[in-house]
Amino acid sequence: MLSVLRVHLPSDIPIVGCELTPYVLLRRPDKSVTTEDIPESAPFDGHFLRYKWYRIQSDKKIAICSVHPSEQATLQCLGCVKAKIPVSKSYHCSPKCFSDAWQHHRVLHERAASAVNENGPEEEELFGRFNSTGAGSLPASQSAPSLTNGASSAYPGAITQRNGGEIWFEVGRCKTYTPTADDIGHVLKFECVVVDTETKLPVGHANTILTSRVIPAPSPSPRHLISVGGVDLMGHLDVEGRISSTGTFTVLSYNILSDVYATSELYGYCPPWALSWPYRRQNLLREIVGYHADIVCLQEVQNDHFDEFFAPELDKHGYQALFKRKTAEVFSGNNQTIDGCATFFRRDRFSHVKKYEVEFNKAAQSLTEALVPSAQKKTALSRLVKDNVALIVVLEAKFSNQGIDNPGKRQLVCVANTHVNVHQDLKDVKLWQVHTLLKGLEKIAASADIPMLVCGDFNAVPGSAPHALLAMGKVDPLHPDLAVDPLGILRPASKLTHQLPLVSAYSSFARLGVGLGLEQHRRRIDPTTNEPLFTNCTRDFIGTHDYIFYSADSLTVESLLELLDEDSLRKDTALPSPEWSSDHIALLAEFRCKPRPRR
Numbered sequence: 001m002l003s004v005l006r007v008h009l010p011s012d013i014p015i016v017g018c019e020l021t022p023y024v025l026l027r028r029p030d031k032s033v034t035t036e037d038i039p040e041s042a043p044f045d046g047h048f049l050r051y052k053w054y055r056i057q058s059d060k061k062i063a064i065c066s067v068h069p070s071e072q073a074t075l076q077c078l079g080c081v082k083a084k085i086p087v088s089k090s091y092h093c094s095p096k097c098f099s100d101a102w103q104h105h106r107v108l109h110e111r112a113a114s115a116v117n118e119n120g121p122e123e124e125e126l127f128g129r130f131n132s133t134g135a136g137s138l139p140a141s142q143s144a145p146s147l148t149n150g151a152s153s154a155y156p157g158a159i160t161q162r163n164g165g166e167i168w169f170e171v172g173r174c175k176t177y178t179p180t181a182d183d184i185g186h187v188l189k190f191e192c193v194v195v196d197t198e199t200k201l202p203v204g205h206a207n208t209i210l211t212s213r214v215i216p217a218p219s220p221s222p223r224h225l226i227s228v229g230g231v232d233l234m235g236h237l238d239v240e241g242r243i244s245s246t247g248t249f250t251v252l253s254y255n256i257l258s259d260v261y262a263t264s265e266l267y268g269y270c271p272p273w274a275l276s277w278p279y280r281r282q283n284l285l286r287e288i289v290g291y292h293a294d295i296v297c298l299q300e301v302q303n304d305h306f307d308e309f310f311a312p313e314l315d316k317h318g319y320q321a322l323f324k325r326k327t328a329e330v331f332s333g334n335n336q337t338i339d340g341c342a343t344f345f346r347r348d349r350f351s352h353v354k355k356y357e358v359e360f361n362k363a364a365q366s367l368t369e370a371l372v373p374s375a376q377k378k379t380a381l382s383r384l385v386k387d388n389v390a391l392i393v394v395l396e397a398k399f400s401n402q403g404i405d406n407p408g409k410r411q412l413v414c415v416a417n418t419h420v421n422v423h424q425d426l427k428d429v430k431l432w433q434v435h436t437l438l439k440g441l442e443k444i445a446a447s448a449d450i451p452m453l454v455c456g457d458f459n460a461v462p463g464s465a466p467h468a469l470l471a472m473g474k475v476d477p478l479h480p481d482l483a484v485d486p487l488g489i490l491r492p493a494s495k496l497t498h499q500l501p502l503v504s505a506y507s508s509f510a511r512l513g514v515g516l517g518l519e520q521h522r523r524r525i526d527p528t529t530n531e532p533l534f535t536n537c538t539r540d541f542i543g544t545h546d547y548i549f550y551s552a553d554s555l556t557v558e559s560l561l562e563l564l565d566e567d568s569l570r571k572d573t574a575l576p577s578p579e580w581s582s583d584h585i586a587l588l589a590e591f592r593c594k595p596r597p598r599r
Contacts, residue, residue: 002038002047002194003027004207011273014179014188014211015069017286018279021176022190022209024049037175043197050202053172054189055182062185062213065093067101069215069578077105083112088216104568107221178282183214217283218274220579221568222290225559225590226521228508247400248558248592249349252293253455253548255419255536255584256284257576258300258339267583269539269573280581281309287581289317291561291588295395296344297417297455304336310344319344320352324391327361341391341417341456350395353412356440358390363436367489380487384429390418390437394450397593411593414444418456420466427484430459431475431496434466438498445500451554451593452500454547457584461543462529465496470549471507473498505548505589506532508557524563532563536584539574542566548589561588 006025014020026034029045040048063073066089073091075098080090085108092098098105168189171177179188193206259277267275274280288296296319301310303325311321325340345352364384368377397411420433441452460466465481468474475482477493490496507530509521526533526544535546550557564585569575575583 001029001203002044002049003204004049004192004194005033007190007192007207007209009190009209009211011276011278012212013069013271013273014183014214015217015273015279016179016181016184016214017217017282018273018276019176019178019282020188020190020211020278022192024175024192024207040195040197046197047194047203048197049175050193050195051173051175052170052191053174053177054168054191055171056187056189056210057167057169063091064088064185064213064215065097066091066218067097068093069218071097079109083109085109085112086219088219101571104571107568111221179214181216184216185213187211187213217279218578220287223564223586224562225588226509226518226562227559228511228557248590249294249397249399249413250292250588250590251295251297251415251453251455251548252288252291252586252588253297253299253417253546254288254586255299255457255546255582256301257582257584258302258337259305260302260337260339261300262576267538267576270576271578274578274581275576277305280576281305283581285310285313287586289314291586293588294346294349295413295415295453296342297415298342298344299417299419299457300339301342302337302339306340306342310342314344318346318348320347322352322355322391322393324357324389326387326389327359328387340389341419343391343393343415343417345393345395345415349398350413351398352393353396354394356392356394356444358392358418358437358440360388360390360433360436361385367432371489376487383426383487384432384489386421386423386426386429386433388419388421388433390416390440390456392416392441392444394444412448412450414441414450414452416441416452416454416456418454418458420456420458420460422459424459425484427465427481428487428490431465431469431481432489434458434460434469435496435498438469438500441500442498449554452502452549452551453555453591454502454549455587457546459545461545462526462531467529467531467547469496469498470502470547471504473500473502501551501553502549503552504531505550505557505591506530506560506563506587508589509560509563520565521562524565532587534566534585535587537566537569537575538583542574546584546587548587550589550591554594555591556594558590558592560590561586 003026004024005027007022009020009022011018011020024035026038028034038044038047038049065071065073071093073093075092075095077090077092077098081087089108092101171183188211189208191206191208193202194204195201196203262275262280264272264275301323306323314321321342321344323340323342325338328338364381368380368384393415395413395415397413416437418437421429441454444450445452454470458466465475465479468476468479475493475496482490482493485491509525510530524533525531532544534542535544536542569577572578
């Protein structure tokens with residue numbers, strides 16, 4: 001007979017939207033041990049496993065701190081309630097928590113006030129005393145009527161059940177369960193029992209395990225689309241979130257941080273539950289879908305995650321998916337955990353015309369065969385073969401260009417999605433990979449009148465040789481990066497050119513005017529390079545590695561997704577965090593196709 005040896009949950013803390021799948025260890029009649037599922041539809045030795053999930057309705061409704069989601073809340077911000085901000089953001093675990101978070105928390109009120117234009121004076125009355133006295137001076141046990149900092153008790157009167165104990169509600173009958181909003185503040189119980197196939201009765205004792213209290217998924221503040229002309233476009237979004245213009249389209253580029261790299265050793269400042277893939281994947285999906293981009297370029301997408309999660313989930317939202325994985329096993333040696341580049345596009349906006357796959361390893365082999373002496377081939381390949389790839393997709397637009405295009409002329413767009421080698425001591429390899437990609441795109445451009453979009457994580461900061469090649473079409477022969485060239489693959493420097501009229505989309509932020517809060521967006525751009533101050537923010541590094549380049553002769557930038565503020569991210573130390581599930585931030589640009597001259 002089957003018997004359950006052990007049941008445990010992989011996550012320390014369950015969260016709304018975080019899929020929970022317990023680990024069940026079984027012993028078979030032959031004494032072998034397995035973790036395989038044995039459903040009623042496929043019994044083993046006349047037995048199967050039955051699963052049930054219960055929610056324990058305790059005698060007290062628990063509110064959760066919005067800053068420290070593992071802590072019970074004791075204070076509620078009245079300003080949030082009045083401004084109709086989501087109630088989950090109003091809770092704090094202590095006056096000190098409220099005080100420490102105030103600099104960032106007040107932004108919620110400012111946005112709400114600007115949206116409804118009715119709470120300004122009353123908010124000042126509620127919170128003016130807070131800034132001068134400080135909530136930290138108030139004892140945590142102080143009762144609601146005597147609080148003077150805009151906070152009150154988060155709890156209603158205690159609800160006592162008839163039996164004086166706990167009531168258990170059955171909420172699921174599958175091995176996997178995703179907590180809902182109704183579960184917040186309550187403990188879940190998972191039950192697993194062996195059942196006889198004929199009698200349908202349990203055999204032996206049920207094995208159970210309790211979770212911690214379910215906590216709400218942190219919800220990051222929305223990022224607005226900012227017109228490069230200086231108008232906040234949030235008020236001009238249609239019902240699906242896209243800009244209400246038939247001649248424009250949006251492109252998203254995002255390194256989502258592969259699960260195989262998301263370790264506590266690298267990101268020890270991120271809570272383990274927020275670093276777990278079941279949580280991160282749901283948080284990433286919510287974020288990506290929320291941008292409503294027409295074209296989505298993701299990097300560091302694991303092979304298994306593309307097949308089992310992103311492709312089917314984004315398909316539900318109308319996206320067609322294409323994927324190119326790296327060319328060798330990385331770190332784990334597991335074929336399924338190789339990451340790569342995934343490109344998605346809306347079927348109602350574009351159709352797929354052609355796909356090109358760039359494997360830099362193949363280019364490295366061709367290069368060494370042609371240029372490197374036989375005695376040095378092994379050394380050269382060891383340096384150049386780094387498994388990076390690029391995915392190039394040609395799409396045809398299904399939308400009109402507002403009548404300015406040639407009648408009957410197809411509107412094509414070429415989208416390149418890449419992830420360049422990460423190692424900082426391989427500057428020659430980075431530059432060679434970027435140059436190889438651009439030469440391939442030049443061939444495509446020569447064969448068709450087609451706008452180019454070059455997206456990805458280039459692992460190169462503004463001002464580096466790869467960035468210079470992309471942005472200016474050439475590299476200064478005296479550039480310090482060219483000093484690192486042990487294989488001689490960058491010589492002569494005059495060959496490091498391309499003819500594509502590429503411009504960085506986010507450099508358009510430099511054209512923003514003043515007023516209406518636009519100055520804060522300008523401050524998030526480096527004035528010397530006109531690139532974002534950062535797109536990658538960890539405890540050990542902050543800088544820009546991600547870009548969206550476009551053909552300036554055939555496309556114009558209409559708007560850009562606002563950049564994040566370093567101070568707001570540093571409140572959680574760095575990325576990833578409970579709010580943002582990658583160590584990179586997403587970039588998004590809205591483009592319009594320029595009218596082409598008639599021929």
